[in-house]
Amino acid sequence: xxxNVSVRLGRSGSEVLGLPISALLGExxxxxxxxxxxxxxxTVRQLGVLDVGGGPWAGVVHSADGLLILELEEVGRNxxxxxxxxxxxxxxxxxxxxxxxxxADVSAIVAREVRRISGFDRVLIYRFDxxxxxxxxxxxxxxxxxxxxxxxxxxxxxxxxxRELYRLNRLRLIPNAAYDPxxxxxxxxxxTGRPLDLSLSTLRSVSPVHVEYxxxxxxxxxxxxxIVQDGRLWGLISCHHAEPRHVSPNIRxxxxxxxxxxxxxxxxxxxxxxAAQRVERQxxxxxxLTHMAAxxxxxxxxxxxxxxxxxxTQAAGAAIVTEETIYRVGTTPSEGTIRNLIGWLDEAQPxxxxxxxxxxxxxxxxxxxxxxxxxxxxxISISQIHRSYILxxxxxxxxxxxxxxxxxxxxxxxxxxxxxxxxKSFETWKETVRLHAAPWSDAExxxxxxxxxxxxxxxxxxxxxxxxLTQELQRSNKELEAFSxxxxxxxxxxxxxxxxxxxxxxxxxxxxxxxxxxRYVETIIESALSAGKLVDDLLSFSQMGRTTLMPxxxxxxxxxxxxxxxxxxxxxxxxxxxxxxxxxxxxxxxxSMLRQVVQNLLSNALKxxxxxxxxxxxxxxxxxxxxxxYRVSDNGVGFEMAYVDKLFGVFQRLHRIEEFEGTGIGLAxxxxxxxxxxxxxxxxxxxxxxxxxxxxxxxxxxxxx
Amino acid sequence: MTGLAPILLVEDNPKDLELTLEALERSQLxxxxxxxxxxxxxxxxxxxxxxxxxxxxxxxxxxxLDLKLPxxxxxxxxxxxxxxxxxxxxxxxxxxxxxxxxxxxxxxxxGVNAFVVKPVAFDQFFKAIQxxxxxxxxxxxxxxxxxxxxxxxVIKA
Numbered sequence: 001x002x003x004n005v006s007v008r009l010g011r012s013g014s015e016v017l018g019l020p021i022s023a024l025l026g027e028x029x030x031x032x033x034x035x036x037x038x039x040x041x042x043t044v045r046q047l048g049v050l051d052v053g054g055g056p057w058a059g060v061v062h063s064a065d066g067l068l069i070l071e072l073e074e075v076g077r078n079x080x081x082x083x084x085x086x087x088x089x090x091x092x093x094x095x096x097x098x099x100x101x102x103x104a105d106v107s108a109i110v111a112r113e114v115r116r117i118s119g120f121d122r123v124l125i126y127r128f129d130x131x132x133x134x135x136x137x138x139x140x141x142x143x144x145x146x147x148x149x150x151x152x153x154x155x156x157x158x159x160x161x162x163r164e165l166y167r168l169n170r171l172r173l174i175p176n177a178a179y180d181p182x183x184x185x186x187x188x189x190x191x192t193g194r195p196l197d198l199s200l201s202t203l204r205s206v207s208p209v210h211v212e213y214x215x216x217x218x219x220x221x222x223x224x225x226x227i228v229q230d231g232r233l234w235g236l237i238s239c240h241h242a243e244p245r246h247v248s249p250n251i252r253x254x255x256x257x258x259x260x261x262x263x264x265x266x267x268x269x270x271x272x273x274x275a276a277q278r279v280e281r282q283x284x285x286x287x288x289l290t291h292m293a294a295x296x297x298x299x300x301x302x303x304x305x306x307x308x309x310x311x312x313t314q315a316a317g318a319a320i321v322t323e324e325t326i327y328r329v330g331t332t333p334s335e336g337t338i339r340n341l342i343g344w345l346d347e348a349q350p351x352x353x354x355x356x357x358x359x360x361x362x363x364x365x366x367x368x369x370x371x372x373x374x375x376x377x378x379x380i381s382i383s384q385i386h387r388s389y390i391l392x393x394x395x396x397x398x399x400x401x402x403x404x405x406x407x408x409x410x411x412x413x414x415x416x417x418x419x420x421x422x423x424k425s426f427e428t429w430k431e432t433v434r435l436h437a438a439p440w441s442d443a444e445x446x447x448x449x450x451x452x453x454x455x456x457x458x459x460x461x462x463x464x465x466x467x468x469l470t471q472e473l474q475r476s477n478k479e480l481e482a483f484s485x486x487x488x489x490x491x492x493x494x495x496x497x498x499x500x501x502x503x504x505x506x507x508x509x510x511x512x513x514x515x516x517x518x519r520y521v522e523t524i525i526e527s528a529l530s531a532g533k534l535v536d537d538l539l540s541f542s543q544m545g546r547t548t549l550m551p552x553x554x555x556x557x558x559x560x561x562x563x564x565x566x567x568x569x570x571x572x573x574x575x576x577x578x579x580x581x582x583x584x585x586x587x588x589x590x591x592s593m594l595r596q597v598v599q600n601l602l603s604n605a606l607k608x609x610x611x612x613x614x615x616x617x618x619x620x621x622x623x624x625x626x627x628x629x630y631r632v633s634d635n636g637v638g639f640e641m642a643y644v645d646k647l648f649g650v651f652q653r654l655h656r657i658e659e660f661e662g663t664g665i666g667l668a669x670x671x672x673x674x675x676x677x678x679x680x681x682x683x684x685x686x687x688x689x690x691x692x693x694x695x696x697x698x699x700x701x702x703x704x705x
Numbered sequence: 706m707t708g709l710a711p712i713l714l715v716e717d718n719p720k721d722l723e724l725t726l727e728a729l730e731r732s733q734l735x736x737x738x739x740x741x742x743x744x745x746x747x748x749x750x751x752x753x754x755x756x757x758x759x760x761x762x763x764x765x766x767x768x769x770l771d772l773k774l775p776x777x778x779x780x781x782x783x784x785x786x787x788x789x790x791x792x793x794x795x796x797x798x799x800x801x802x803x804x805x806x807x808x809x810x811x812x813x814x815x816g817v818n819a820f821v822v823k824p825v826a827f828d829q830f831f832k833a834i835q836x837x838x839x840x841x842x843x844x845x846x847x848x849x850x851x852x853x854x855x856x857x858x859v860i861k862a
Binding site for chain 2: 502
């Protein structure tokens with residue numbers, strides 16, 4: 001019995017103790033009690049308004065320490081609420097809550113409605129995270145109390161014991177923090193000899209710590225309602241008033257009811273939001289995959305979709321890291337910092353799992369530069385061979401908080417010195433989350449993992465396709481090789497035989513042949529020879545595409561000398577003015593192939609100047625930073641620029657065969673050789689004025705100027 | 706018998722055989738020419754195996770070896786000759802229809818003494834055979850060319 005019971009009933013304590021309830025409070029109260037008794041043991045039961053001594057009293061009963069504890073609170077006559085008064089108040093709210101789109105919306109409505117019903121100056125909705133740190137996610141207030149919206153408080157502010165209490169006993173009211181505590185009589189539980197466990201009591205005193213906290217907040221009156229979802233304390237509806245304030249039990253019940261509706265709605269909204277996010281994430285991943293599959297390098301596909309890449313894990317920044325490049329999106333650490341991080345990940349972390357941390361600094365010593373942008377990191381390795389990664393970053397969470405009462409701003413007044421104050425809570429919270437980013441949810445980590453496996457399957461598929469293609473190429477290359485090998489052996493032979501037997505015929509029957517027959521034999525020989533030459537040229541052209549390049553430094557002056565020596569028969573009896581640079585730049589290439597190029601160009605120059613007067617042929621070179629260019633010019637018959645594209649094609653001829661002999665393979669061979677060296681060929685000319693042929697060869701790799 | 710070591714000509718194609726013999730004939734070499742039509746026959750003759758067990762004469766002055774041959778191809782014949790203690794000193798000239806690089810490389814790796822791509826033009830072919838014959842057959846066994854009008858002896862292996 002609290003001491004004030006005897007005061008109210010006008011009897012002394014010793015008179016009251018030992019009396020049956022019926023004798024003390026009347027038969028009707030005793031009956032109500034008896035009716036709820038079987039339901040009492042576990043929870044707190046509301047008894048509704050009881051008539052005690054001719055006045056209305058709200059009764060609450062629960063059991064503790066083997067005792068039944070009955071709490072009675074006087075209610076004003078016009079406050080005696082009942083369902084028919086509460087319902088009209090709540091019905092539109094319930095509808096509004098149903099229509100709310102998300103948890104934030106629900107919280108805002110509940111804060112507003114609790115404030116409207118209870119009349120508190122400020123109503124806050126706190127939400128606990130997985131590790132019981134709290135955030136004020138909604139607020140309804142007037143100007144009498146400051147805003148705490150977005151305030152963070154550490155788990156230590158509401159310790160586990162208190163949370164358990166809040167879970168079981170959903171509503172607490174402190175009408176005036178400056179109240180005088182009323183002692184119990186007797187002070188100890190007579191059954192246990194120890195102080196009575198008043199955990200579930202509604203009217204009990206609160207802890208001096210809490211009183212101090214309220215005093216420091218300058219809120220003498222407070223009420224808090226637990227939002228319990230699926231048996232877990234989801235959050236609190238916390239009401240404060242600048243002055244002492246009593247709230248009648250029926251209003252409290254109404255607010256509690258609102259809290260429970262809110263809990264159900266929040267559960268539904270959270271589940272809905274999760275489902276929606278799951279769907280959205282799948283859509284994002286599908287979009288990313290589509291883009292990755294459409295481009296040659298899948299990393300380009302990712303880089304094309306920066307928003308989706310970030311949204312996949314709700315990150316503030318992301319980076320696509322390959323051996324050569326780092327592509328960054330959003331807010332990320334610098335490239336150098338990322339490279340260092342990759343080095344560490346590559347060394348210290350398994351490659352086939354998702355690396356995810358909300359506090360990189362706790363595992364990685366080089367994290368100092370990353371705090372601001374990358375306290376939280378998800379990393380996936382996307383290649384077994386190369387250091388290729390995709391990273392997502394989240395900044396230190398403190399940096400993302402916008403609290404009106406931000407302690408980083410200078411404040412007037414001495415509230416910063418108070419031991420217990422929301423500012424201190426914020427400070428403490430900041431300490432606990434220092435170097436931490438907002439944690440990655442399981443779904444976000446799973447999304448990264450799923451992207452990784454998608455990428456790997458893309459890469460694997462590419463590799464398989466490539467292997468297949470290579471195999472096919474090898475096969476067709478082999479076939480081609482076998483074909484050309486047999487052509488080279490078998491196709492040449494008949495021409496050789498034709499020429500051979502025609503020659504034999506000529507020598508054995510030459511004397512008896514008339515002039516015409518003689519010409520026939522000559523034509524047979526000539527045709528077979530040119531067919532043989534064609535086969536030889538074709539074979540060497542096909543060989544050029546197959547044989548391996550053996551690049552080395554080539555002295556082009558010497559090479560040119562050799563070629564000129566070889567071509568001497570073609571120059572016999574001709575007057576040619578040569579202008580040959582004695583300082584031709586050295587080339588990087590396969591010497592025997594380059595010899596063919598030079599020989600072809602020079603022999604063309606000789607061929608197409610034949611029969612002309614004042615023939616001039618020049619050879620010179622030009623050293624550029626990344627390539628060496630060689631040119632051969634002549635003042636021969638030239639060609640029409642309109643046909644320049646045909647010049648380098650196989651079997652393309654710009655002149656009739658009786659004008660200039662040739663198989664039409666020479667320049668095709670030149671182009672093929674030069675292009676196999678990674679270079680280019682070019683021709684310029686005008687009819688009757690000659691031609692300039694140029695080719696450029698890349699300088700030796702690594703020696704680019 | 707002239708006492709000169711013979712030339713072993715290994716050639717499967719009858720036209721090539723005839724043209725080569727004609728070229729050799731025109732070269733006025735005194736050497737006897739032994740012809741073999743595939744690699745197995747050539748090896749049997751060289752190694753005195755089977756029906757050639759009792760063949761007269763010693764090793765040839767030179768083997769003119771076609772590359773593509775039935776049964777045992779030219780490269781393998783070359784390999785067997787160059788790996789045989791008693792035969793490896795016999796000069797082998799590859800006479801081939803093509804200038805395939807890999808054949809060239811392989812032949813030299815196996816120890817061929819010369820590699821000649823049969824030219825399409827007969828005069829060149831003739832010249833090549835003549836030079837080959839002169840070089841390998843004459844320098845190995847210096848002997849005045851046999852007088853004109855005397856037919857070259859050709860026997861089948």
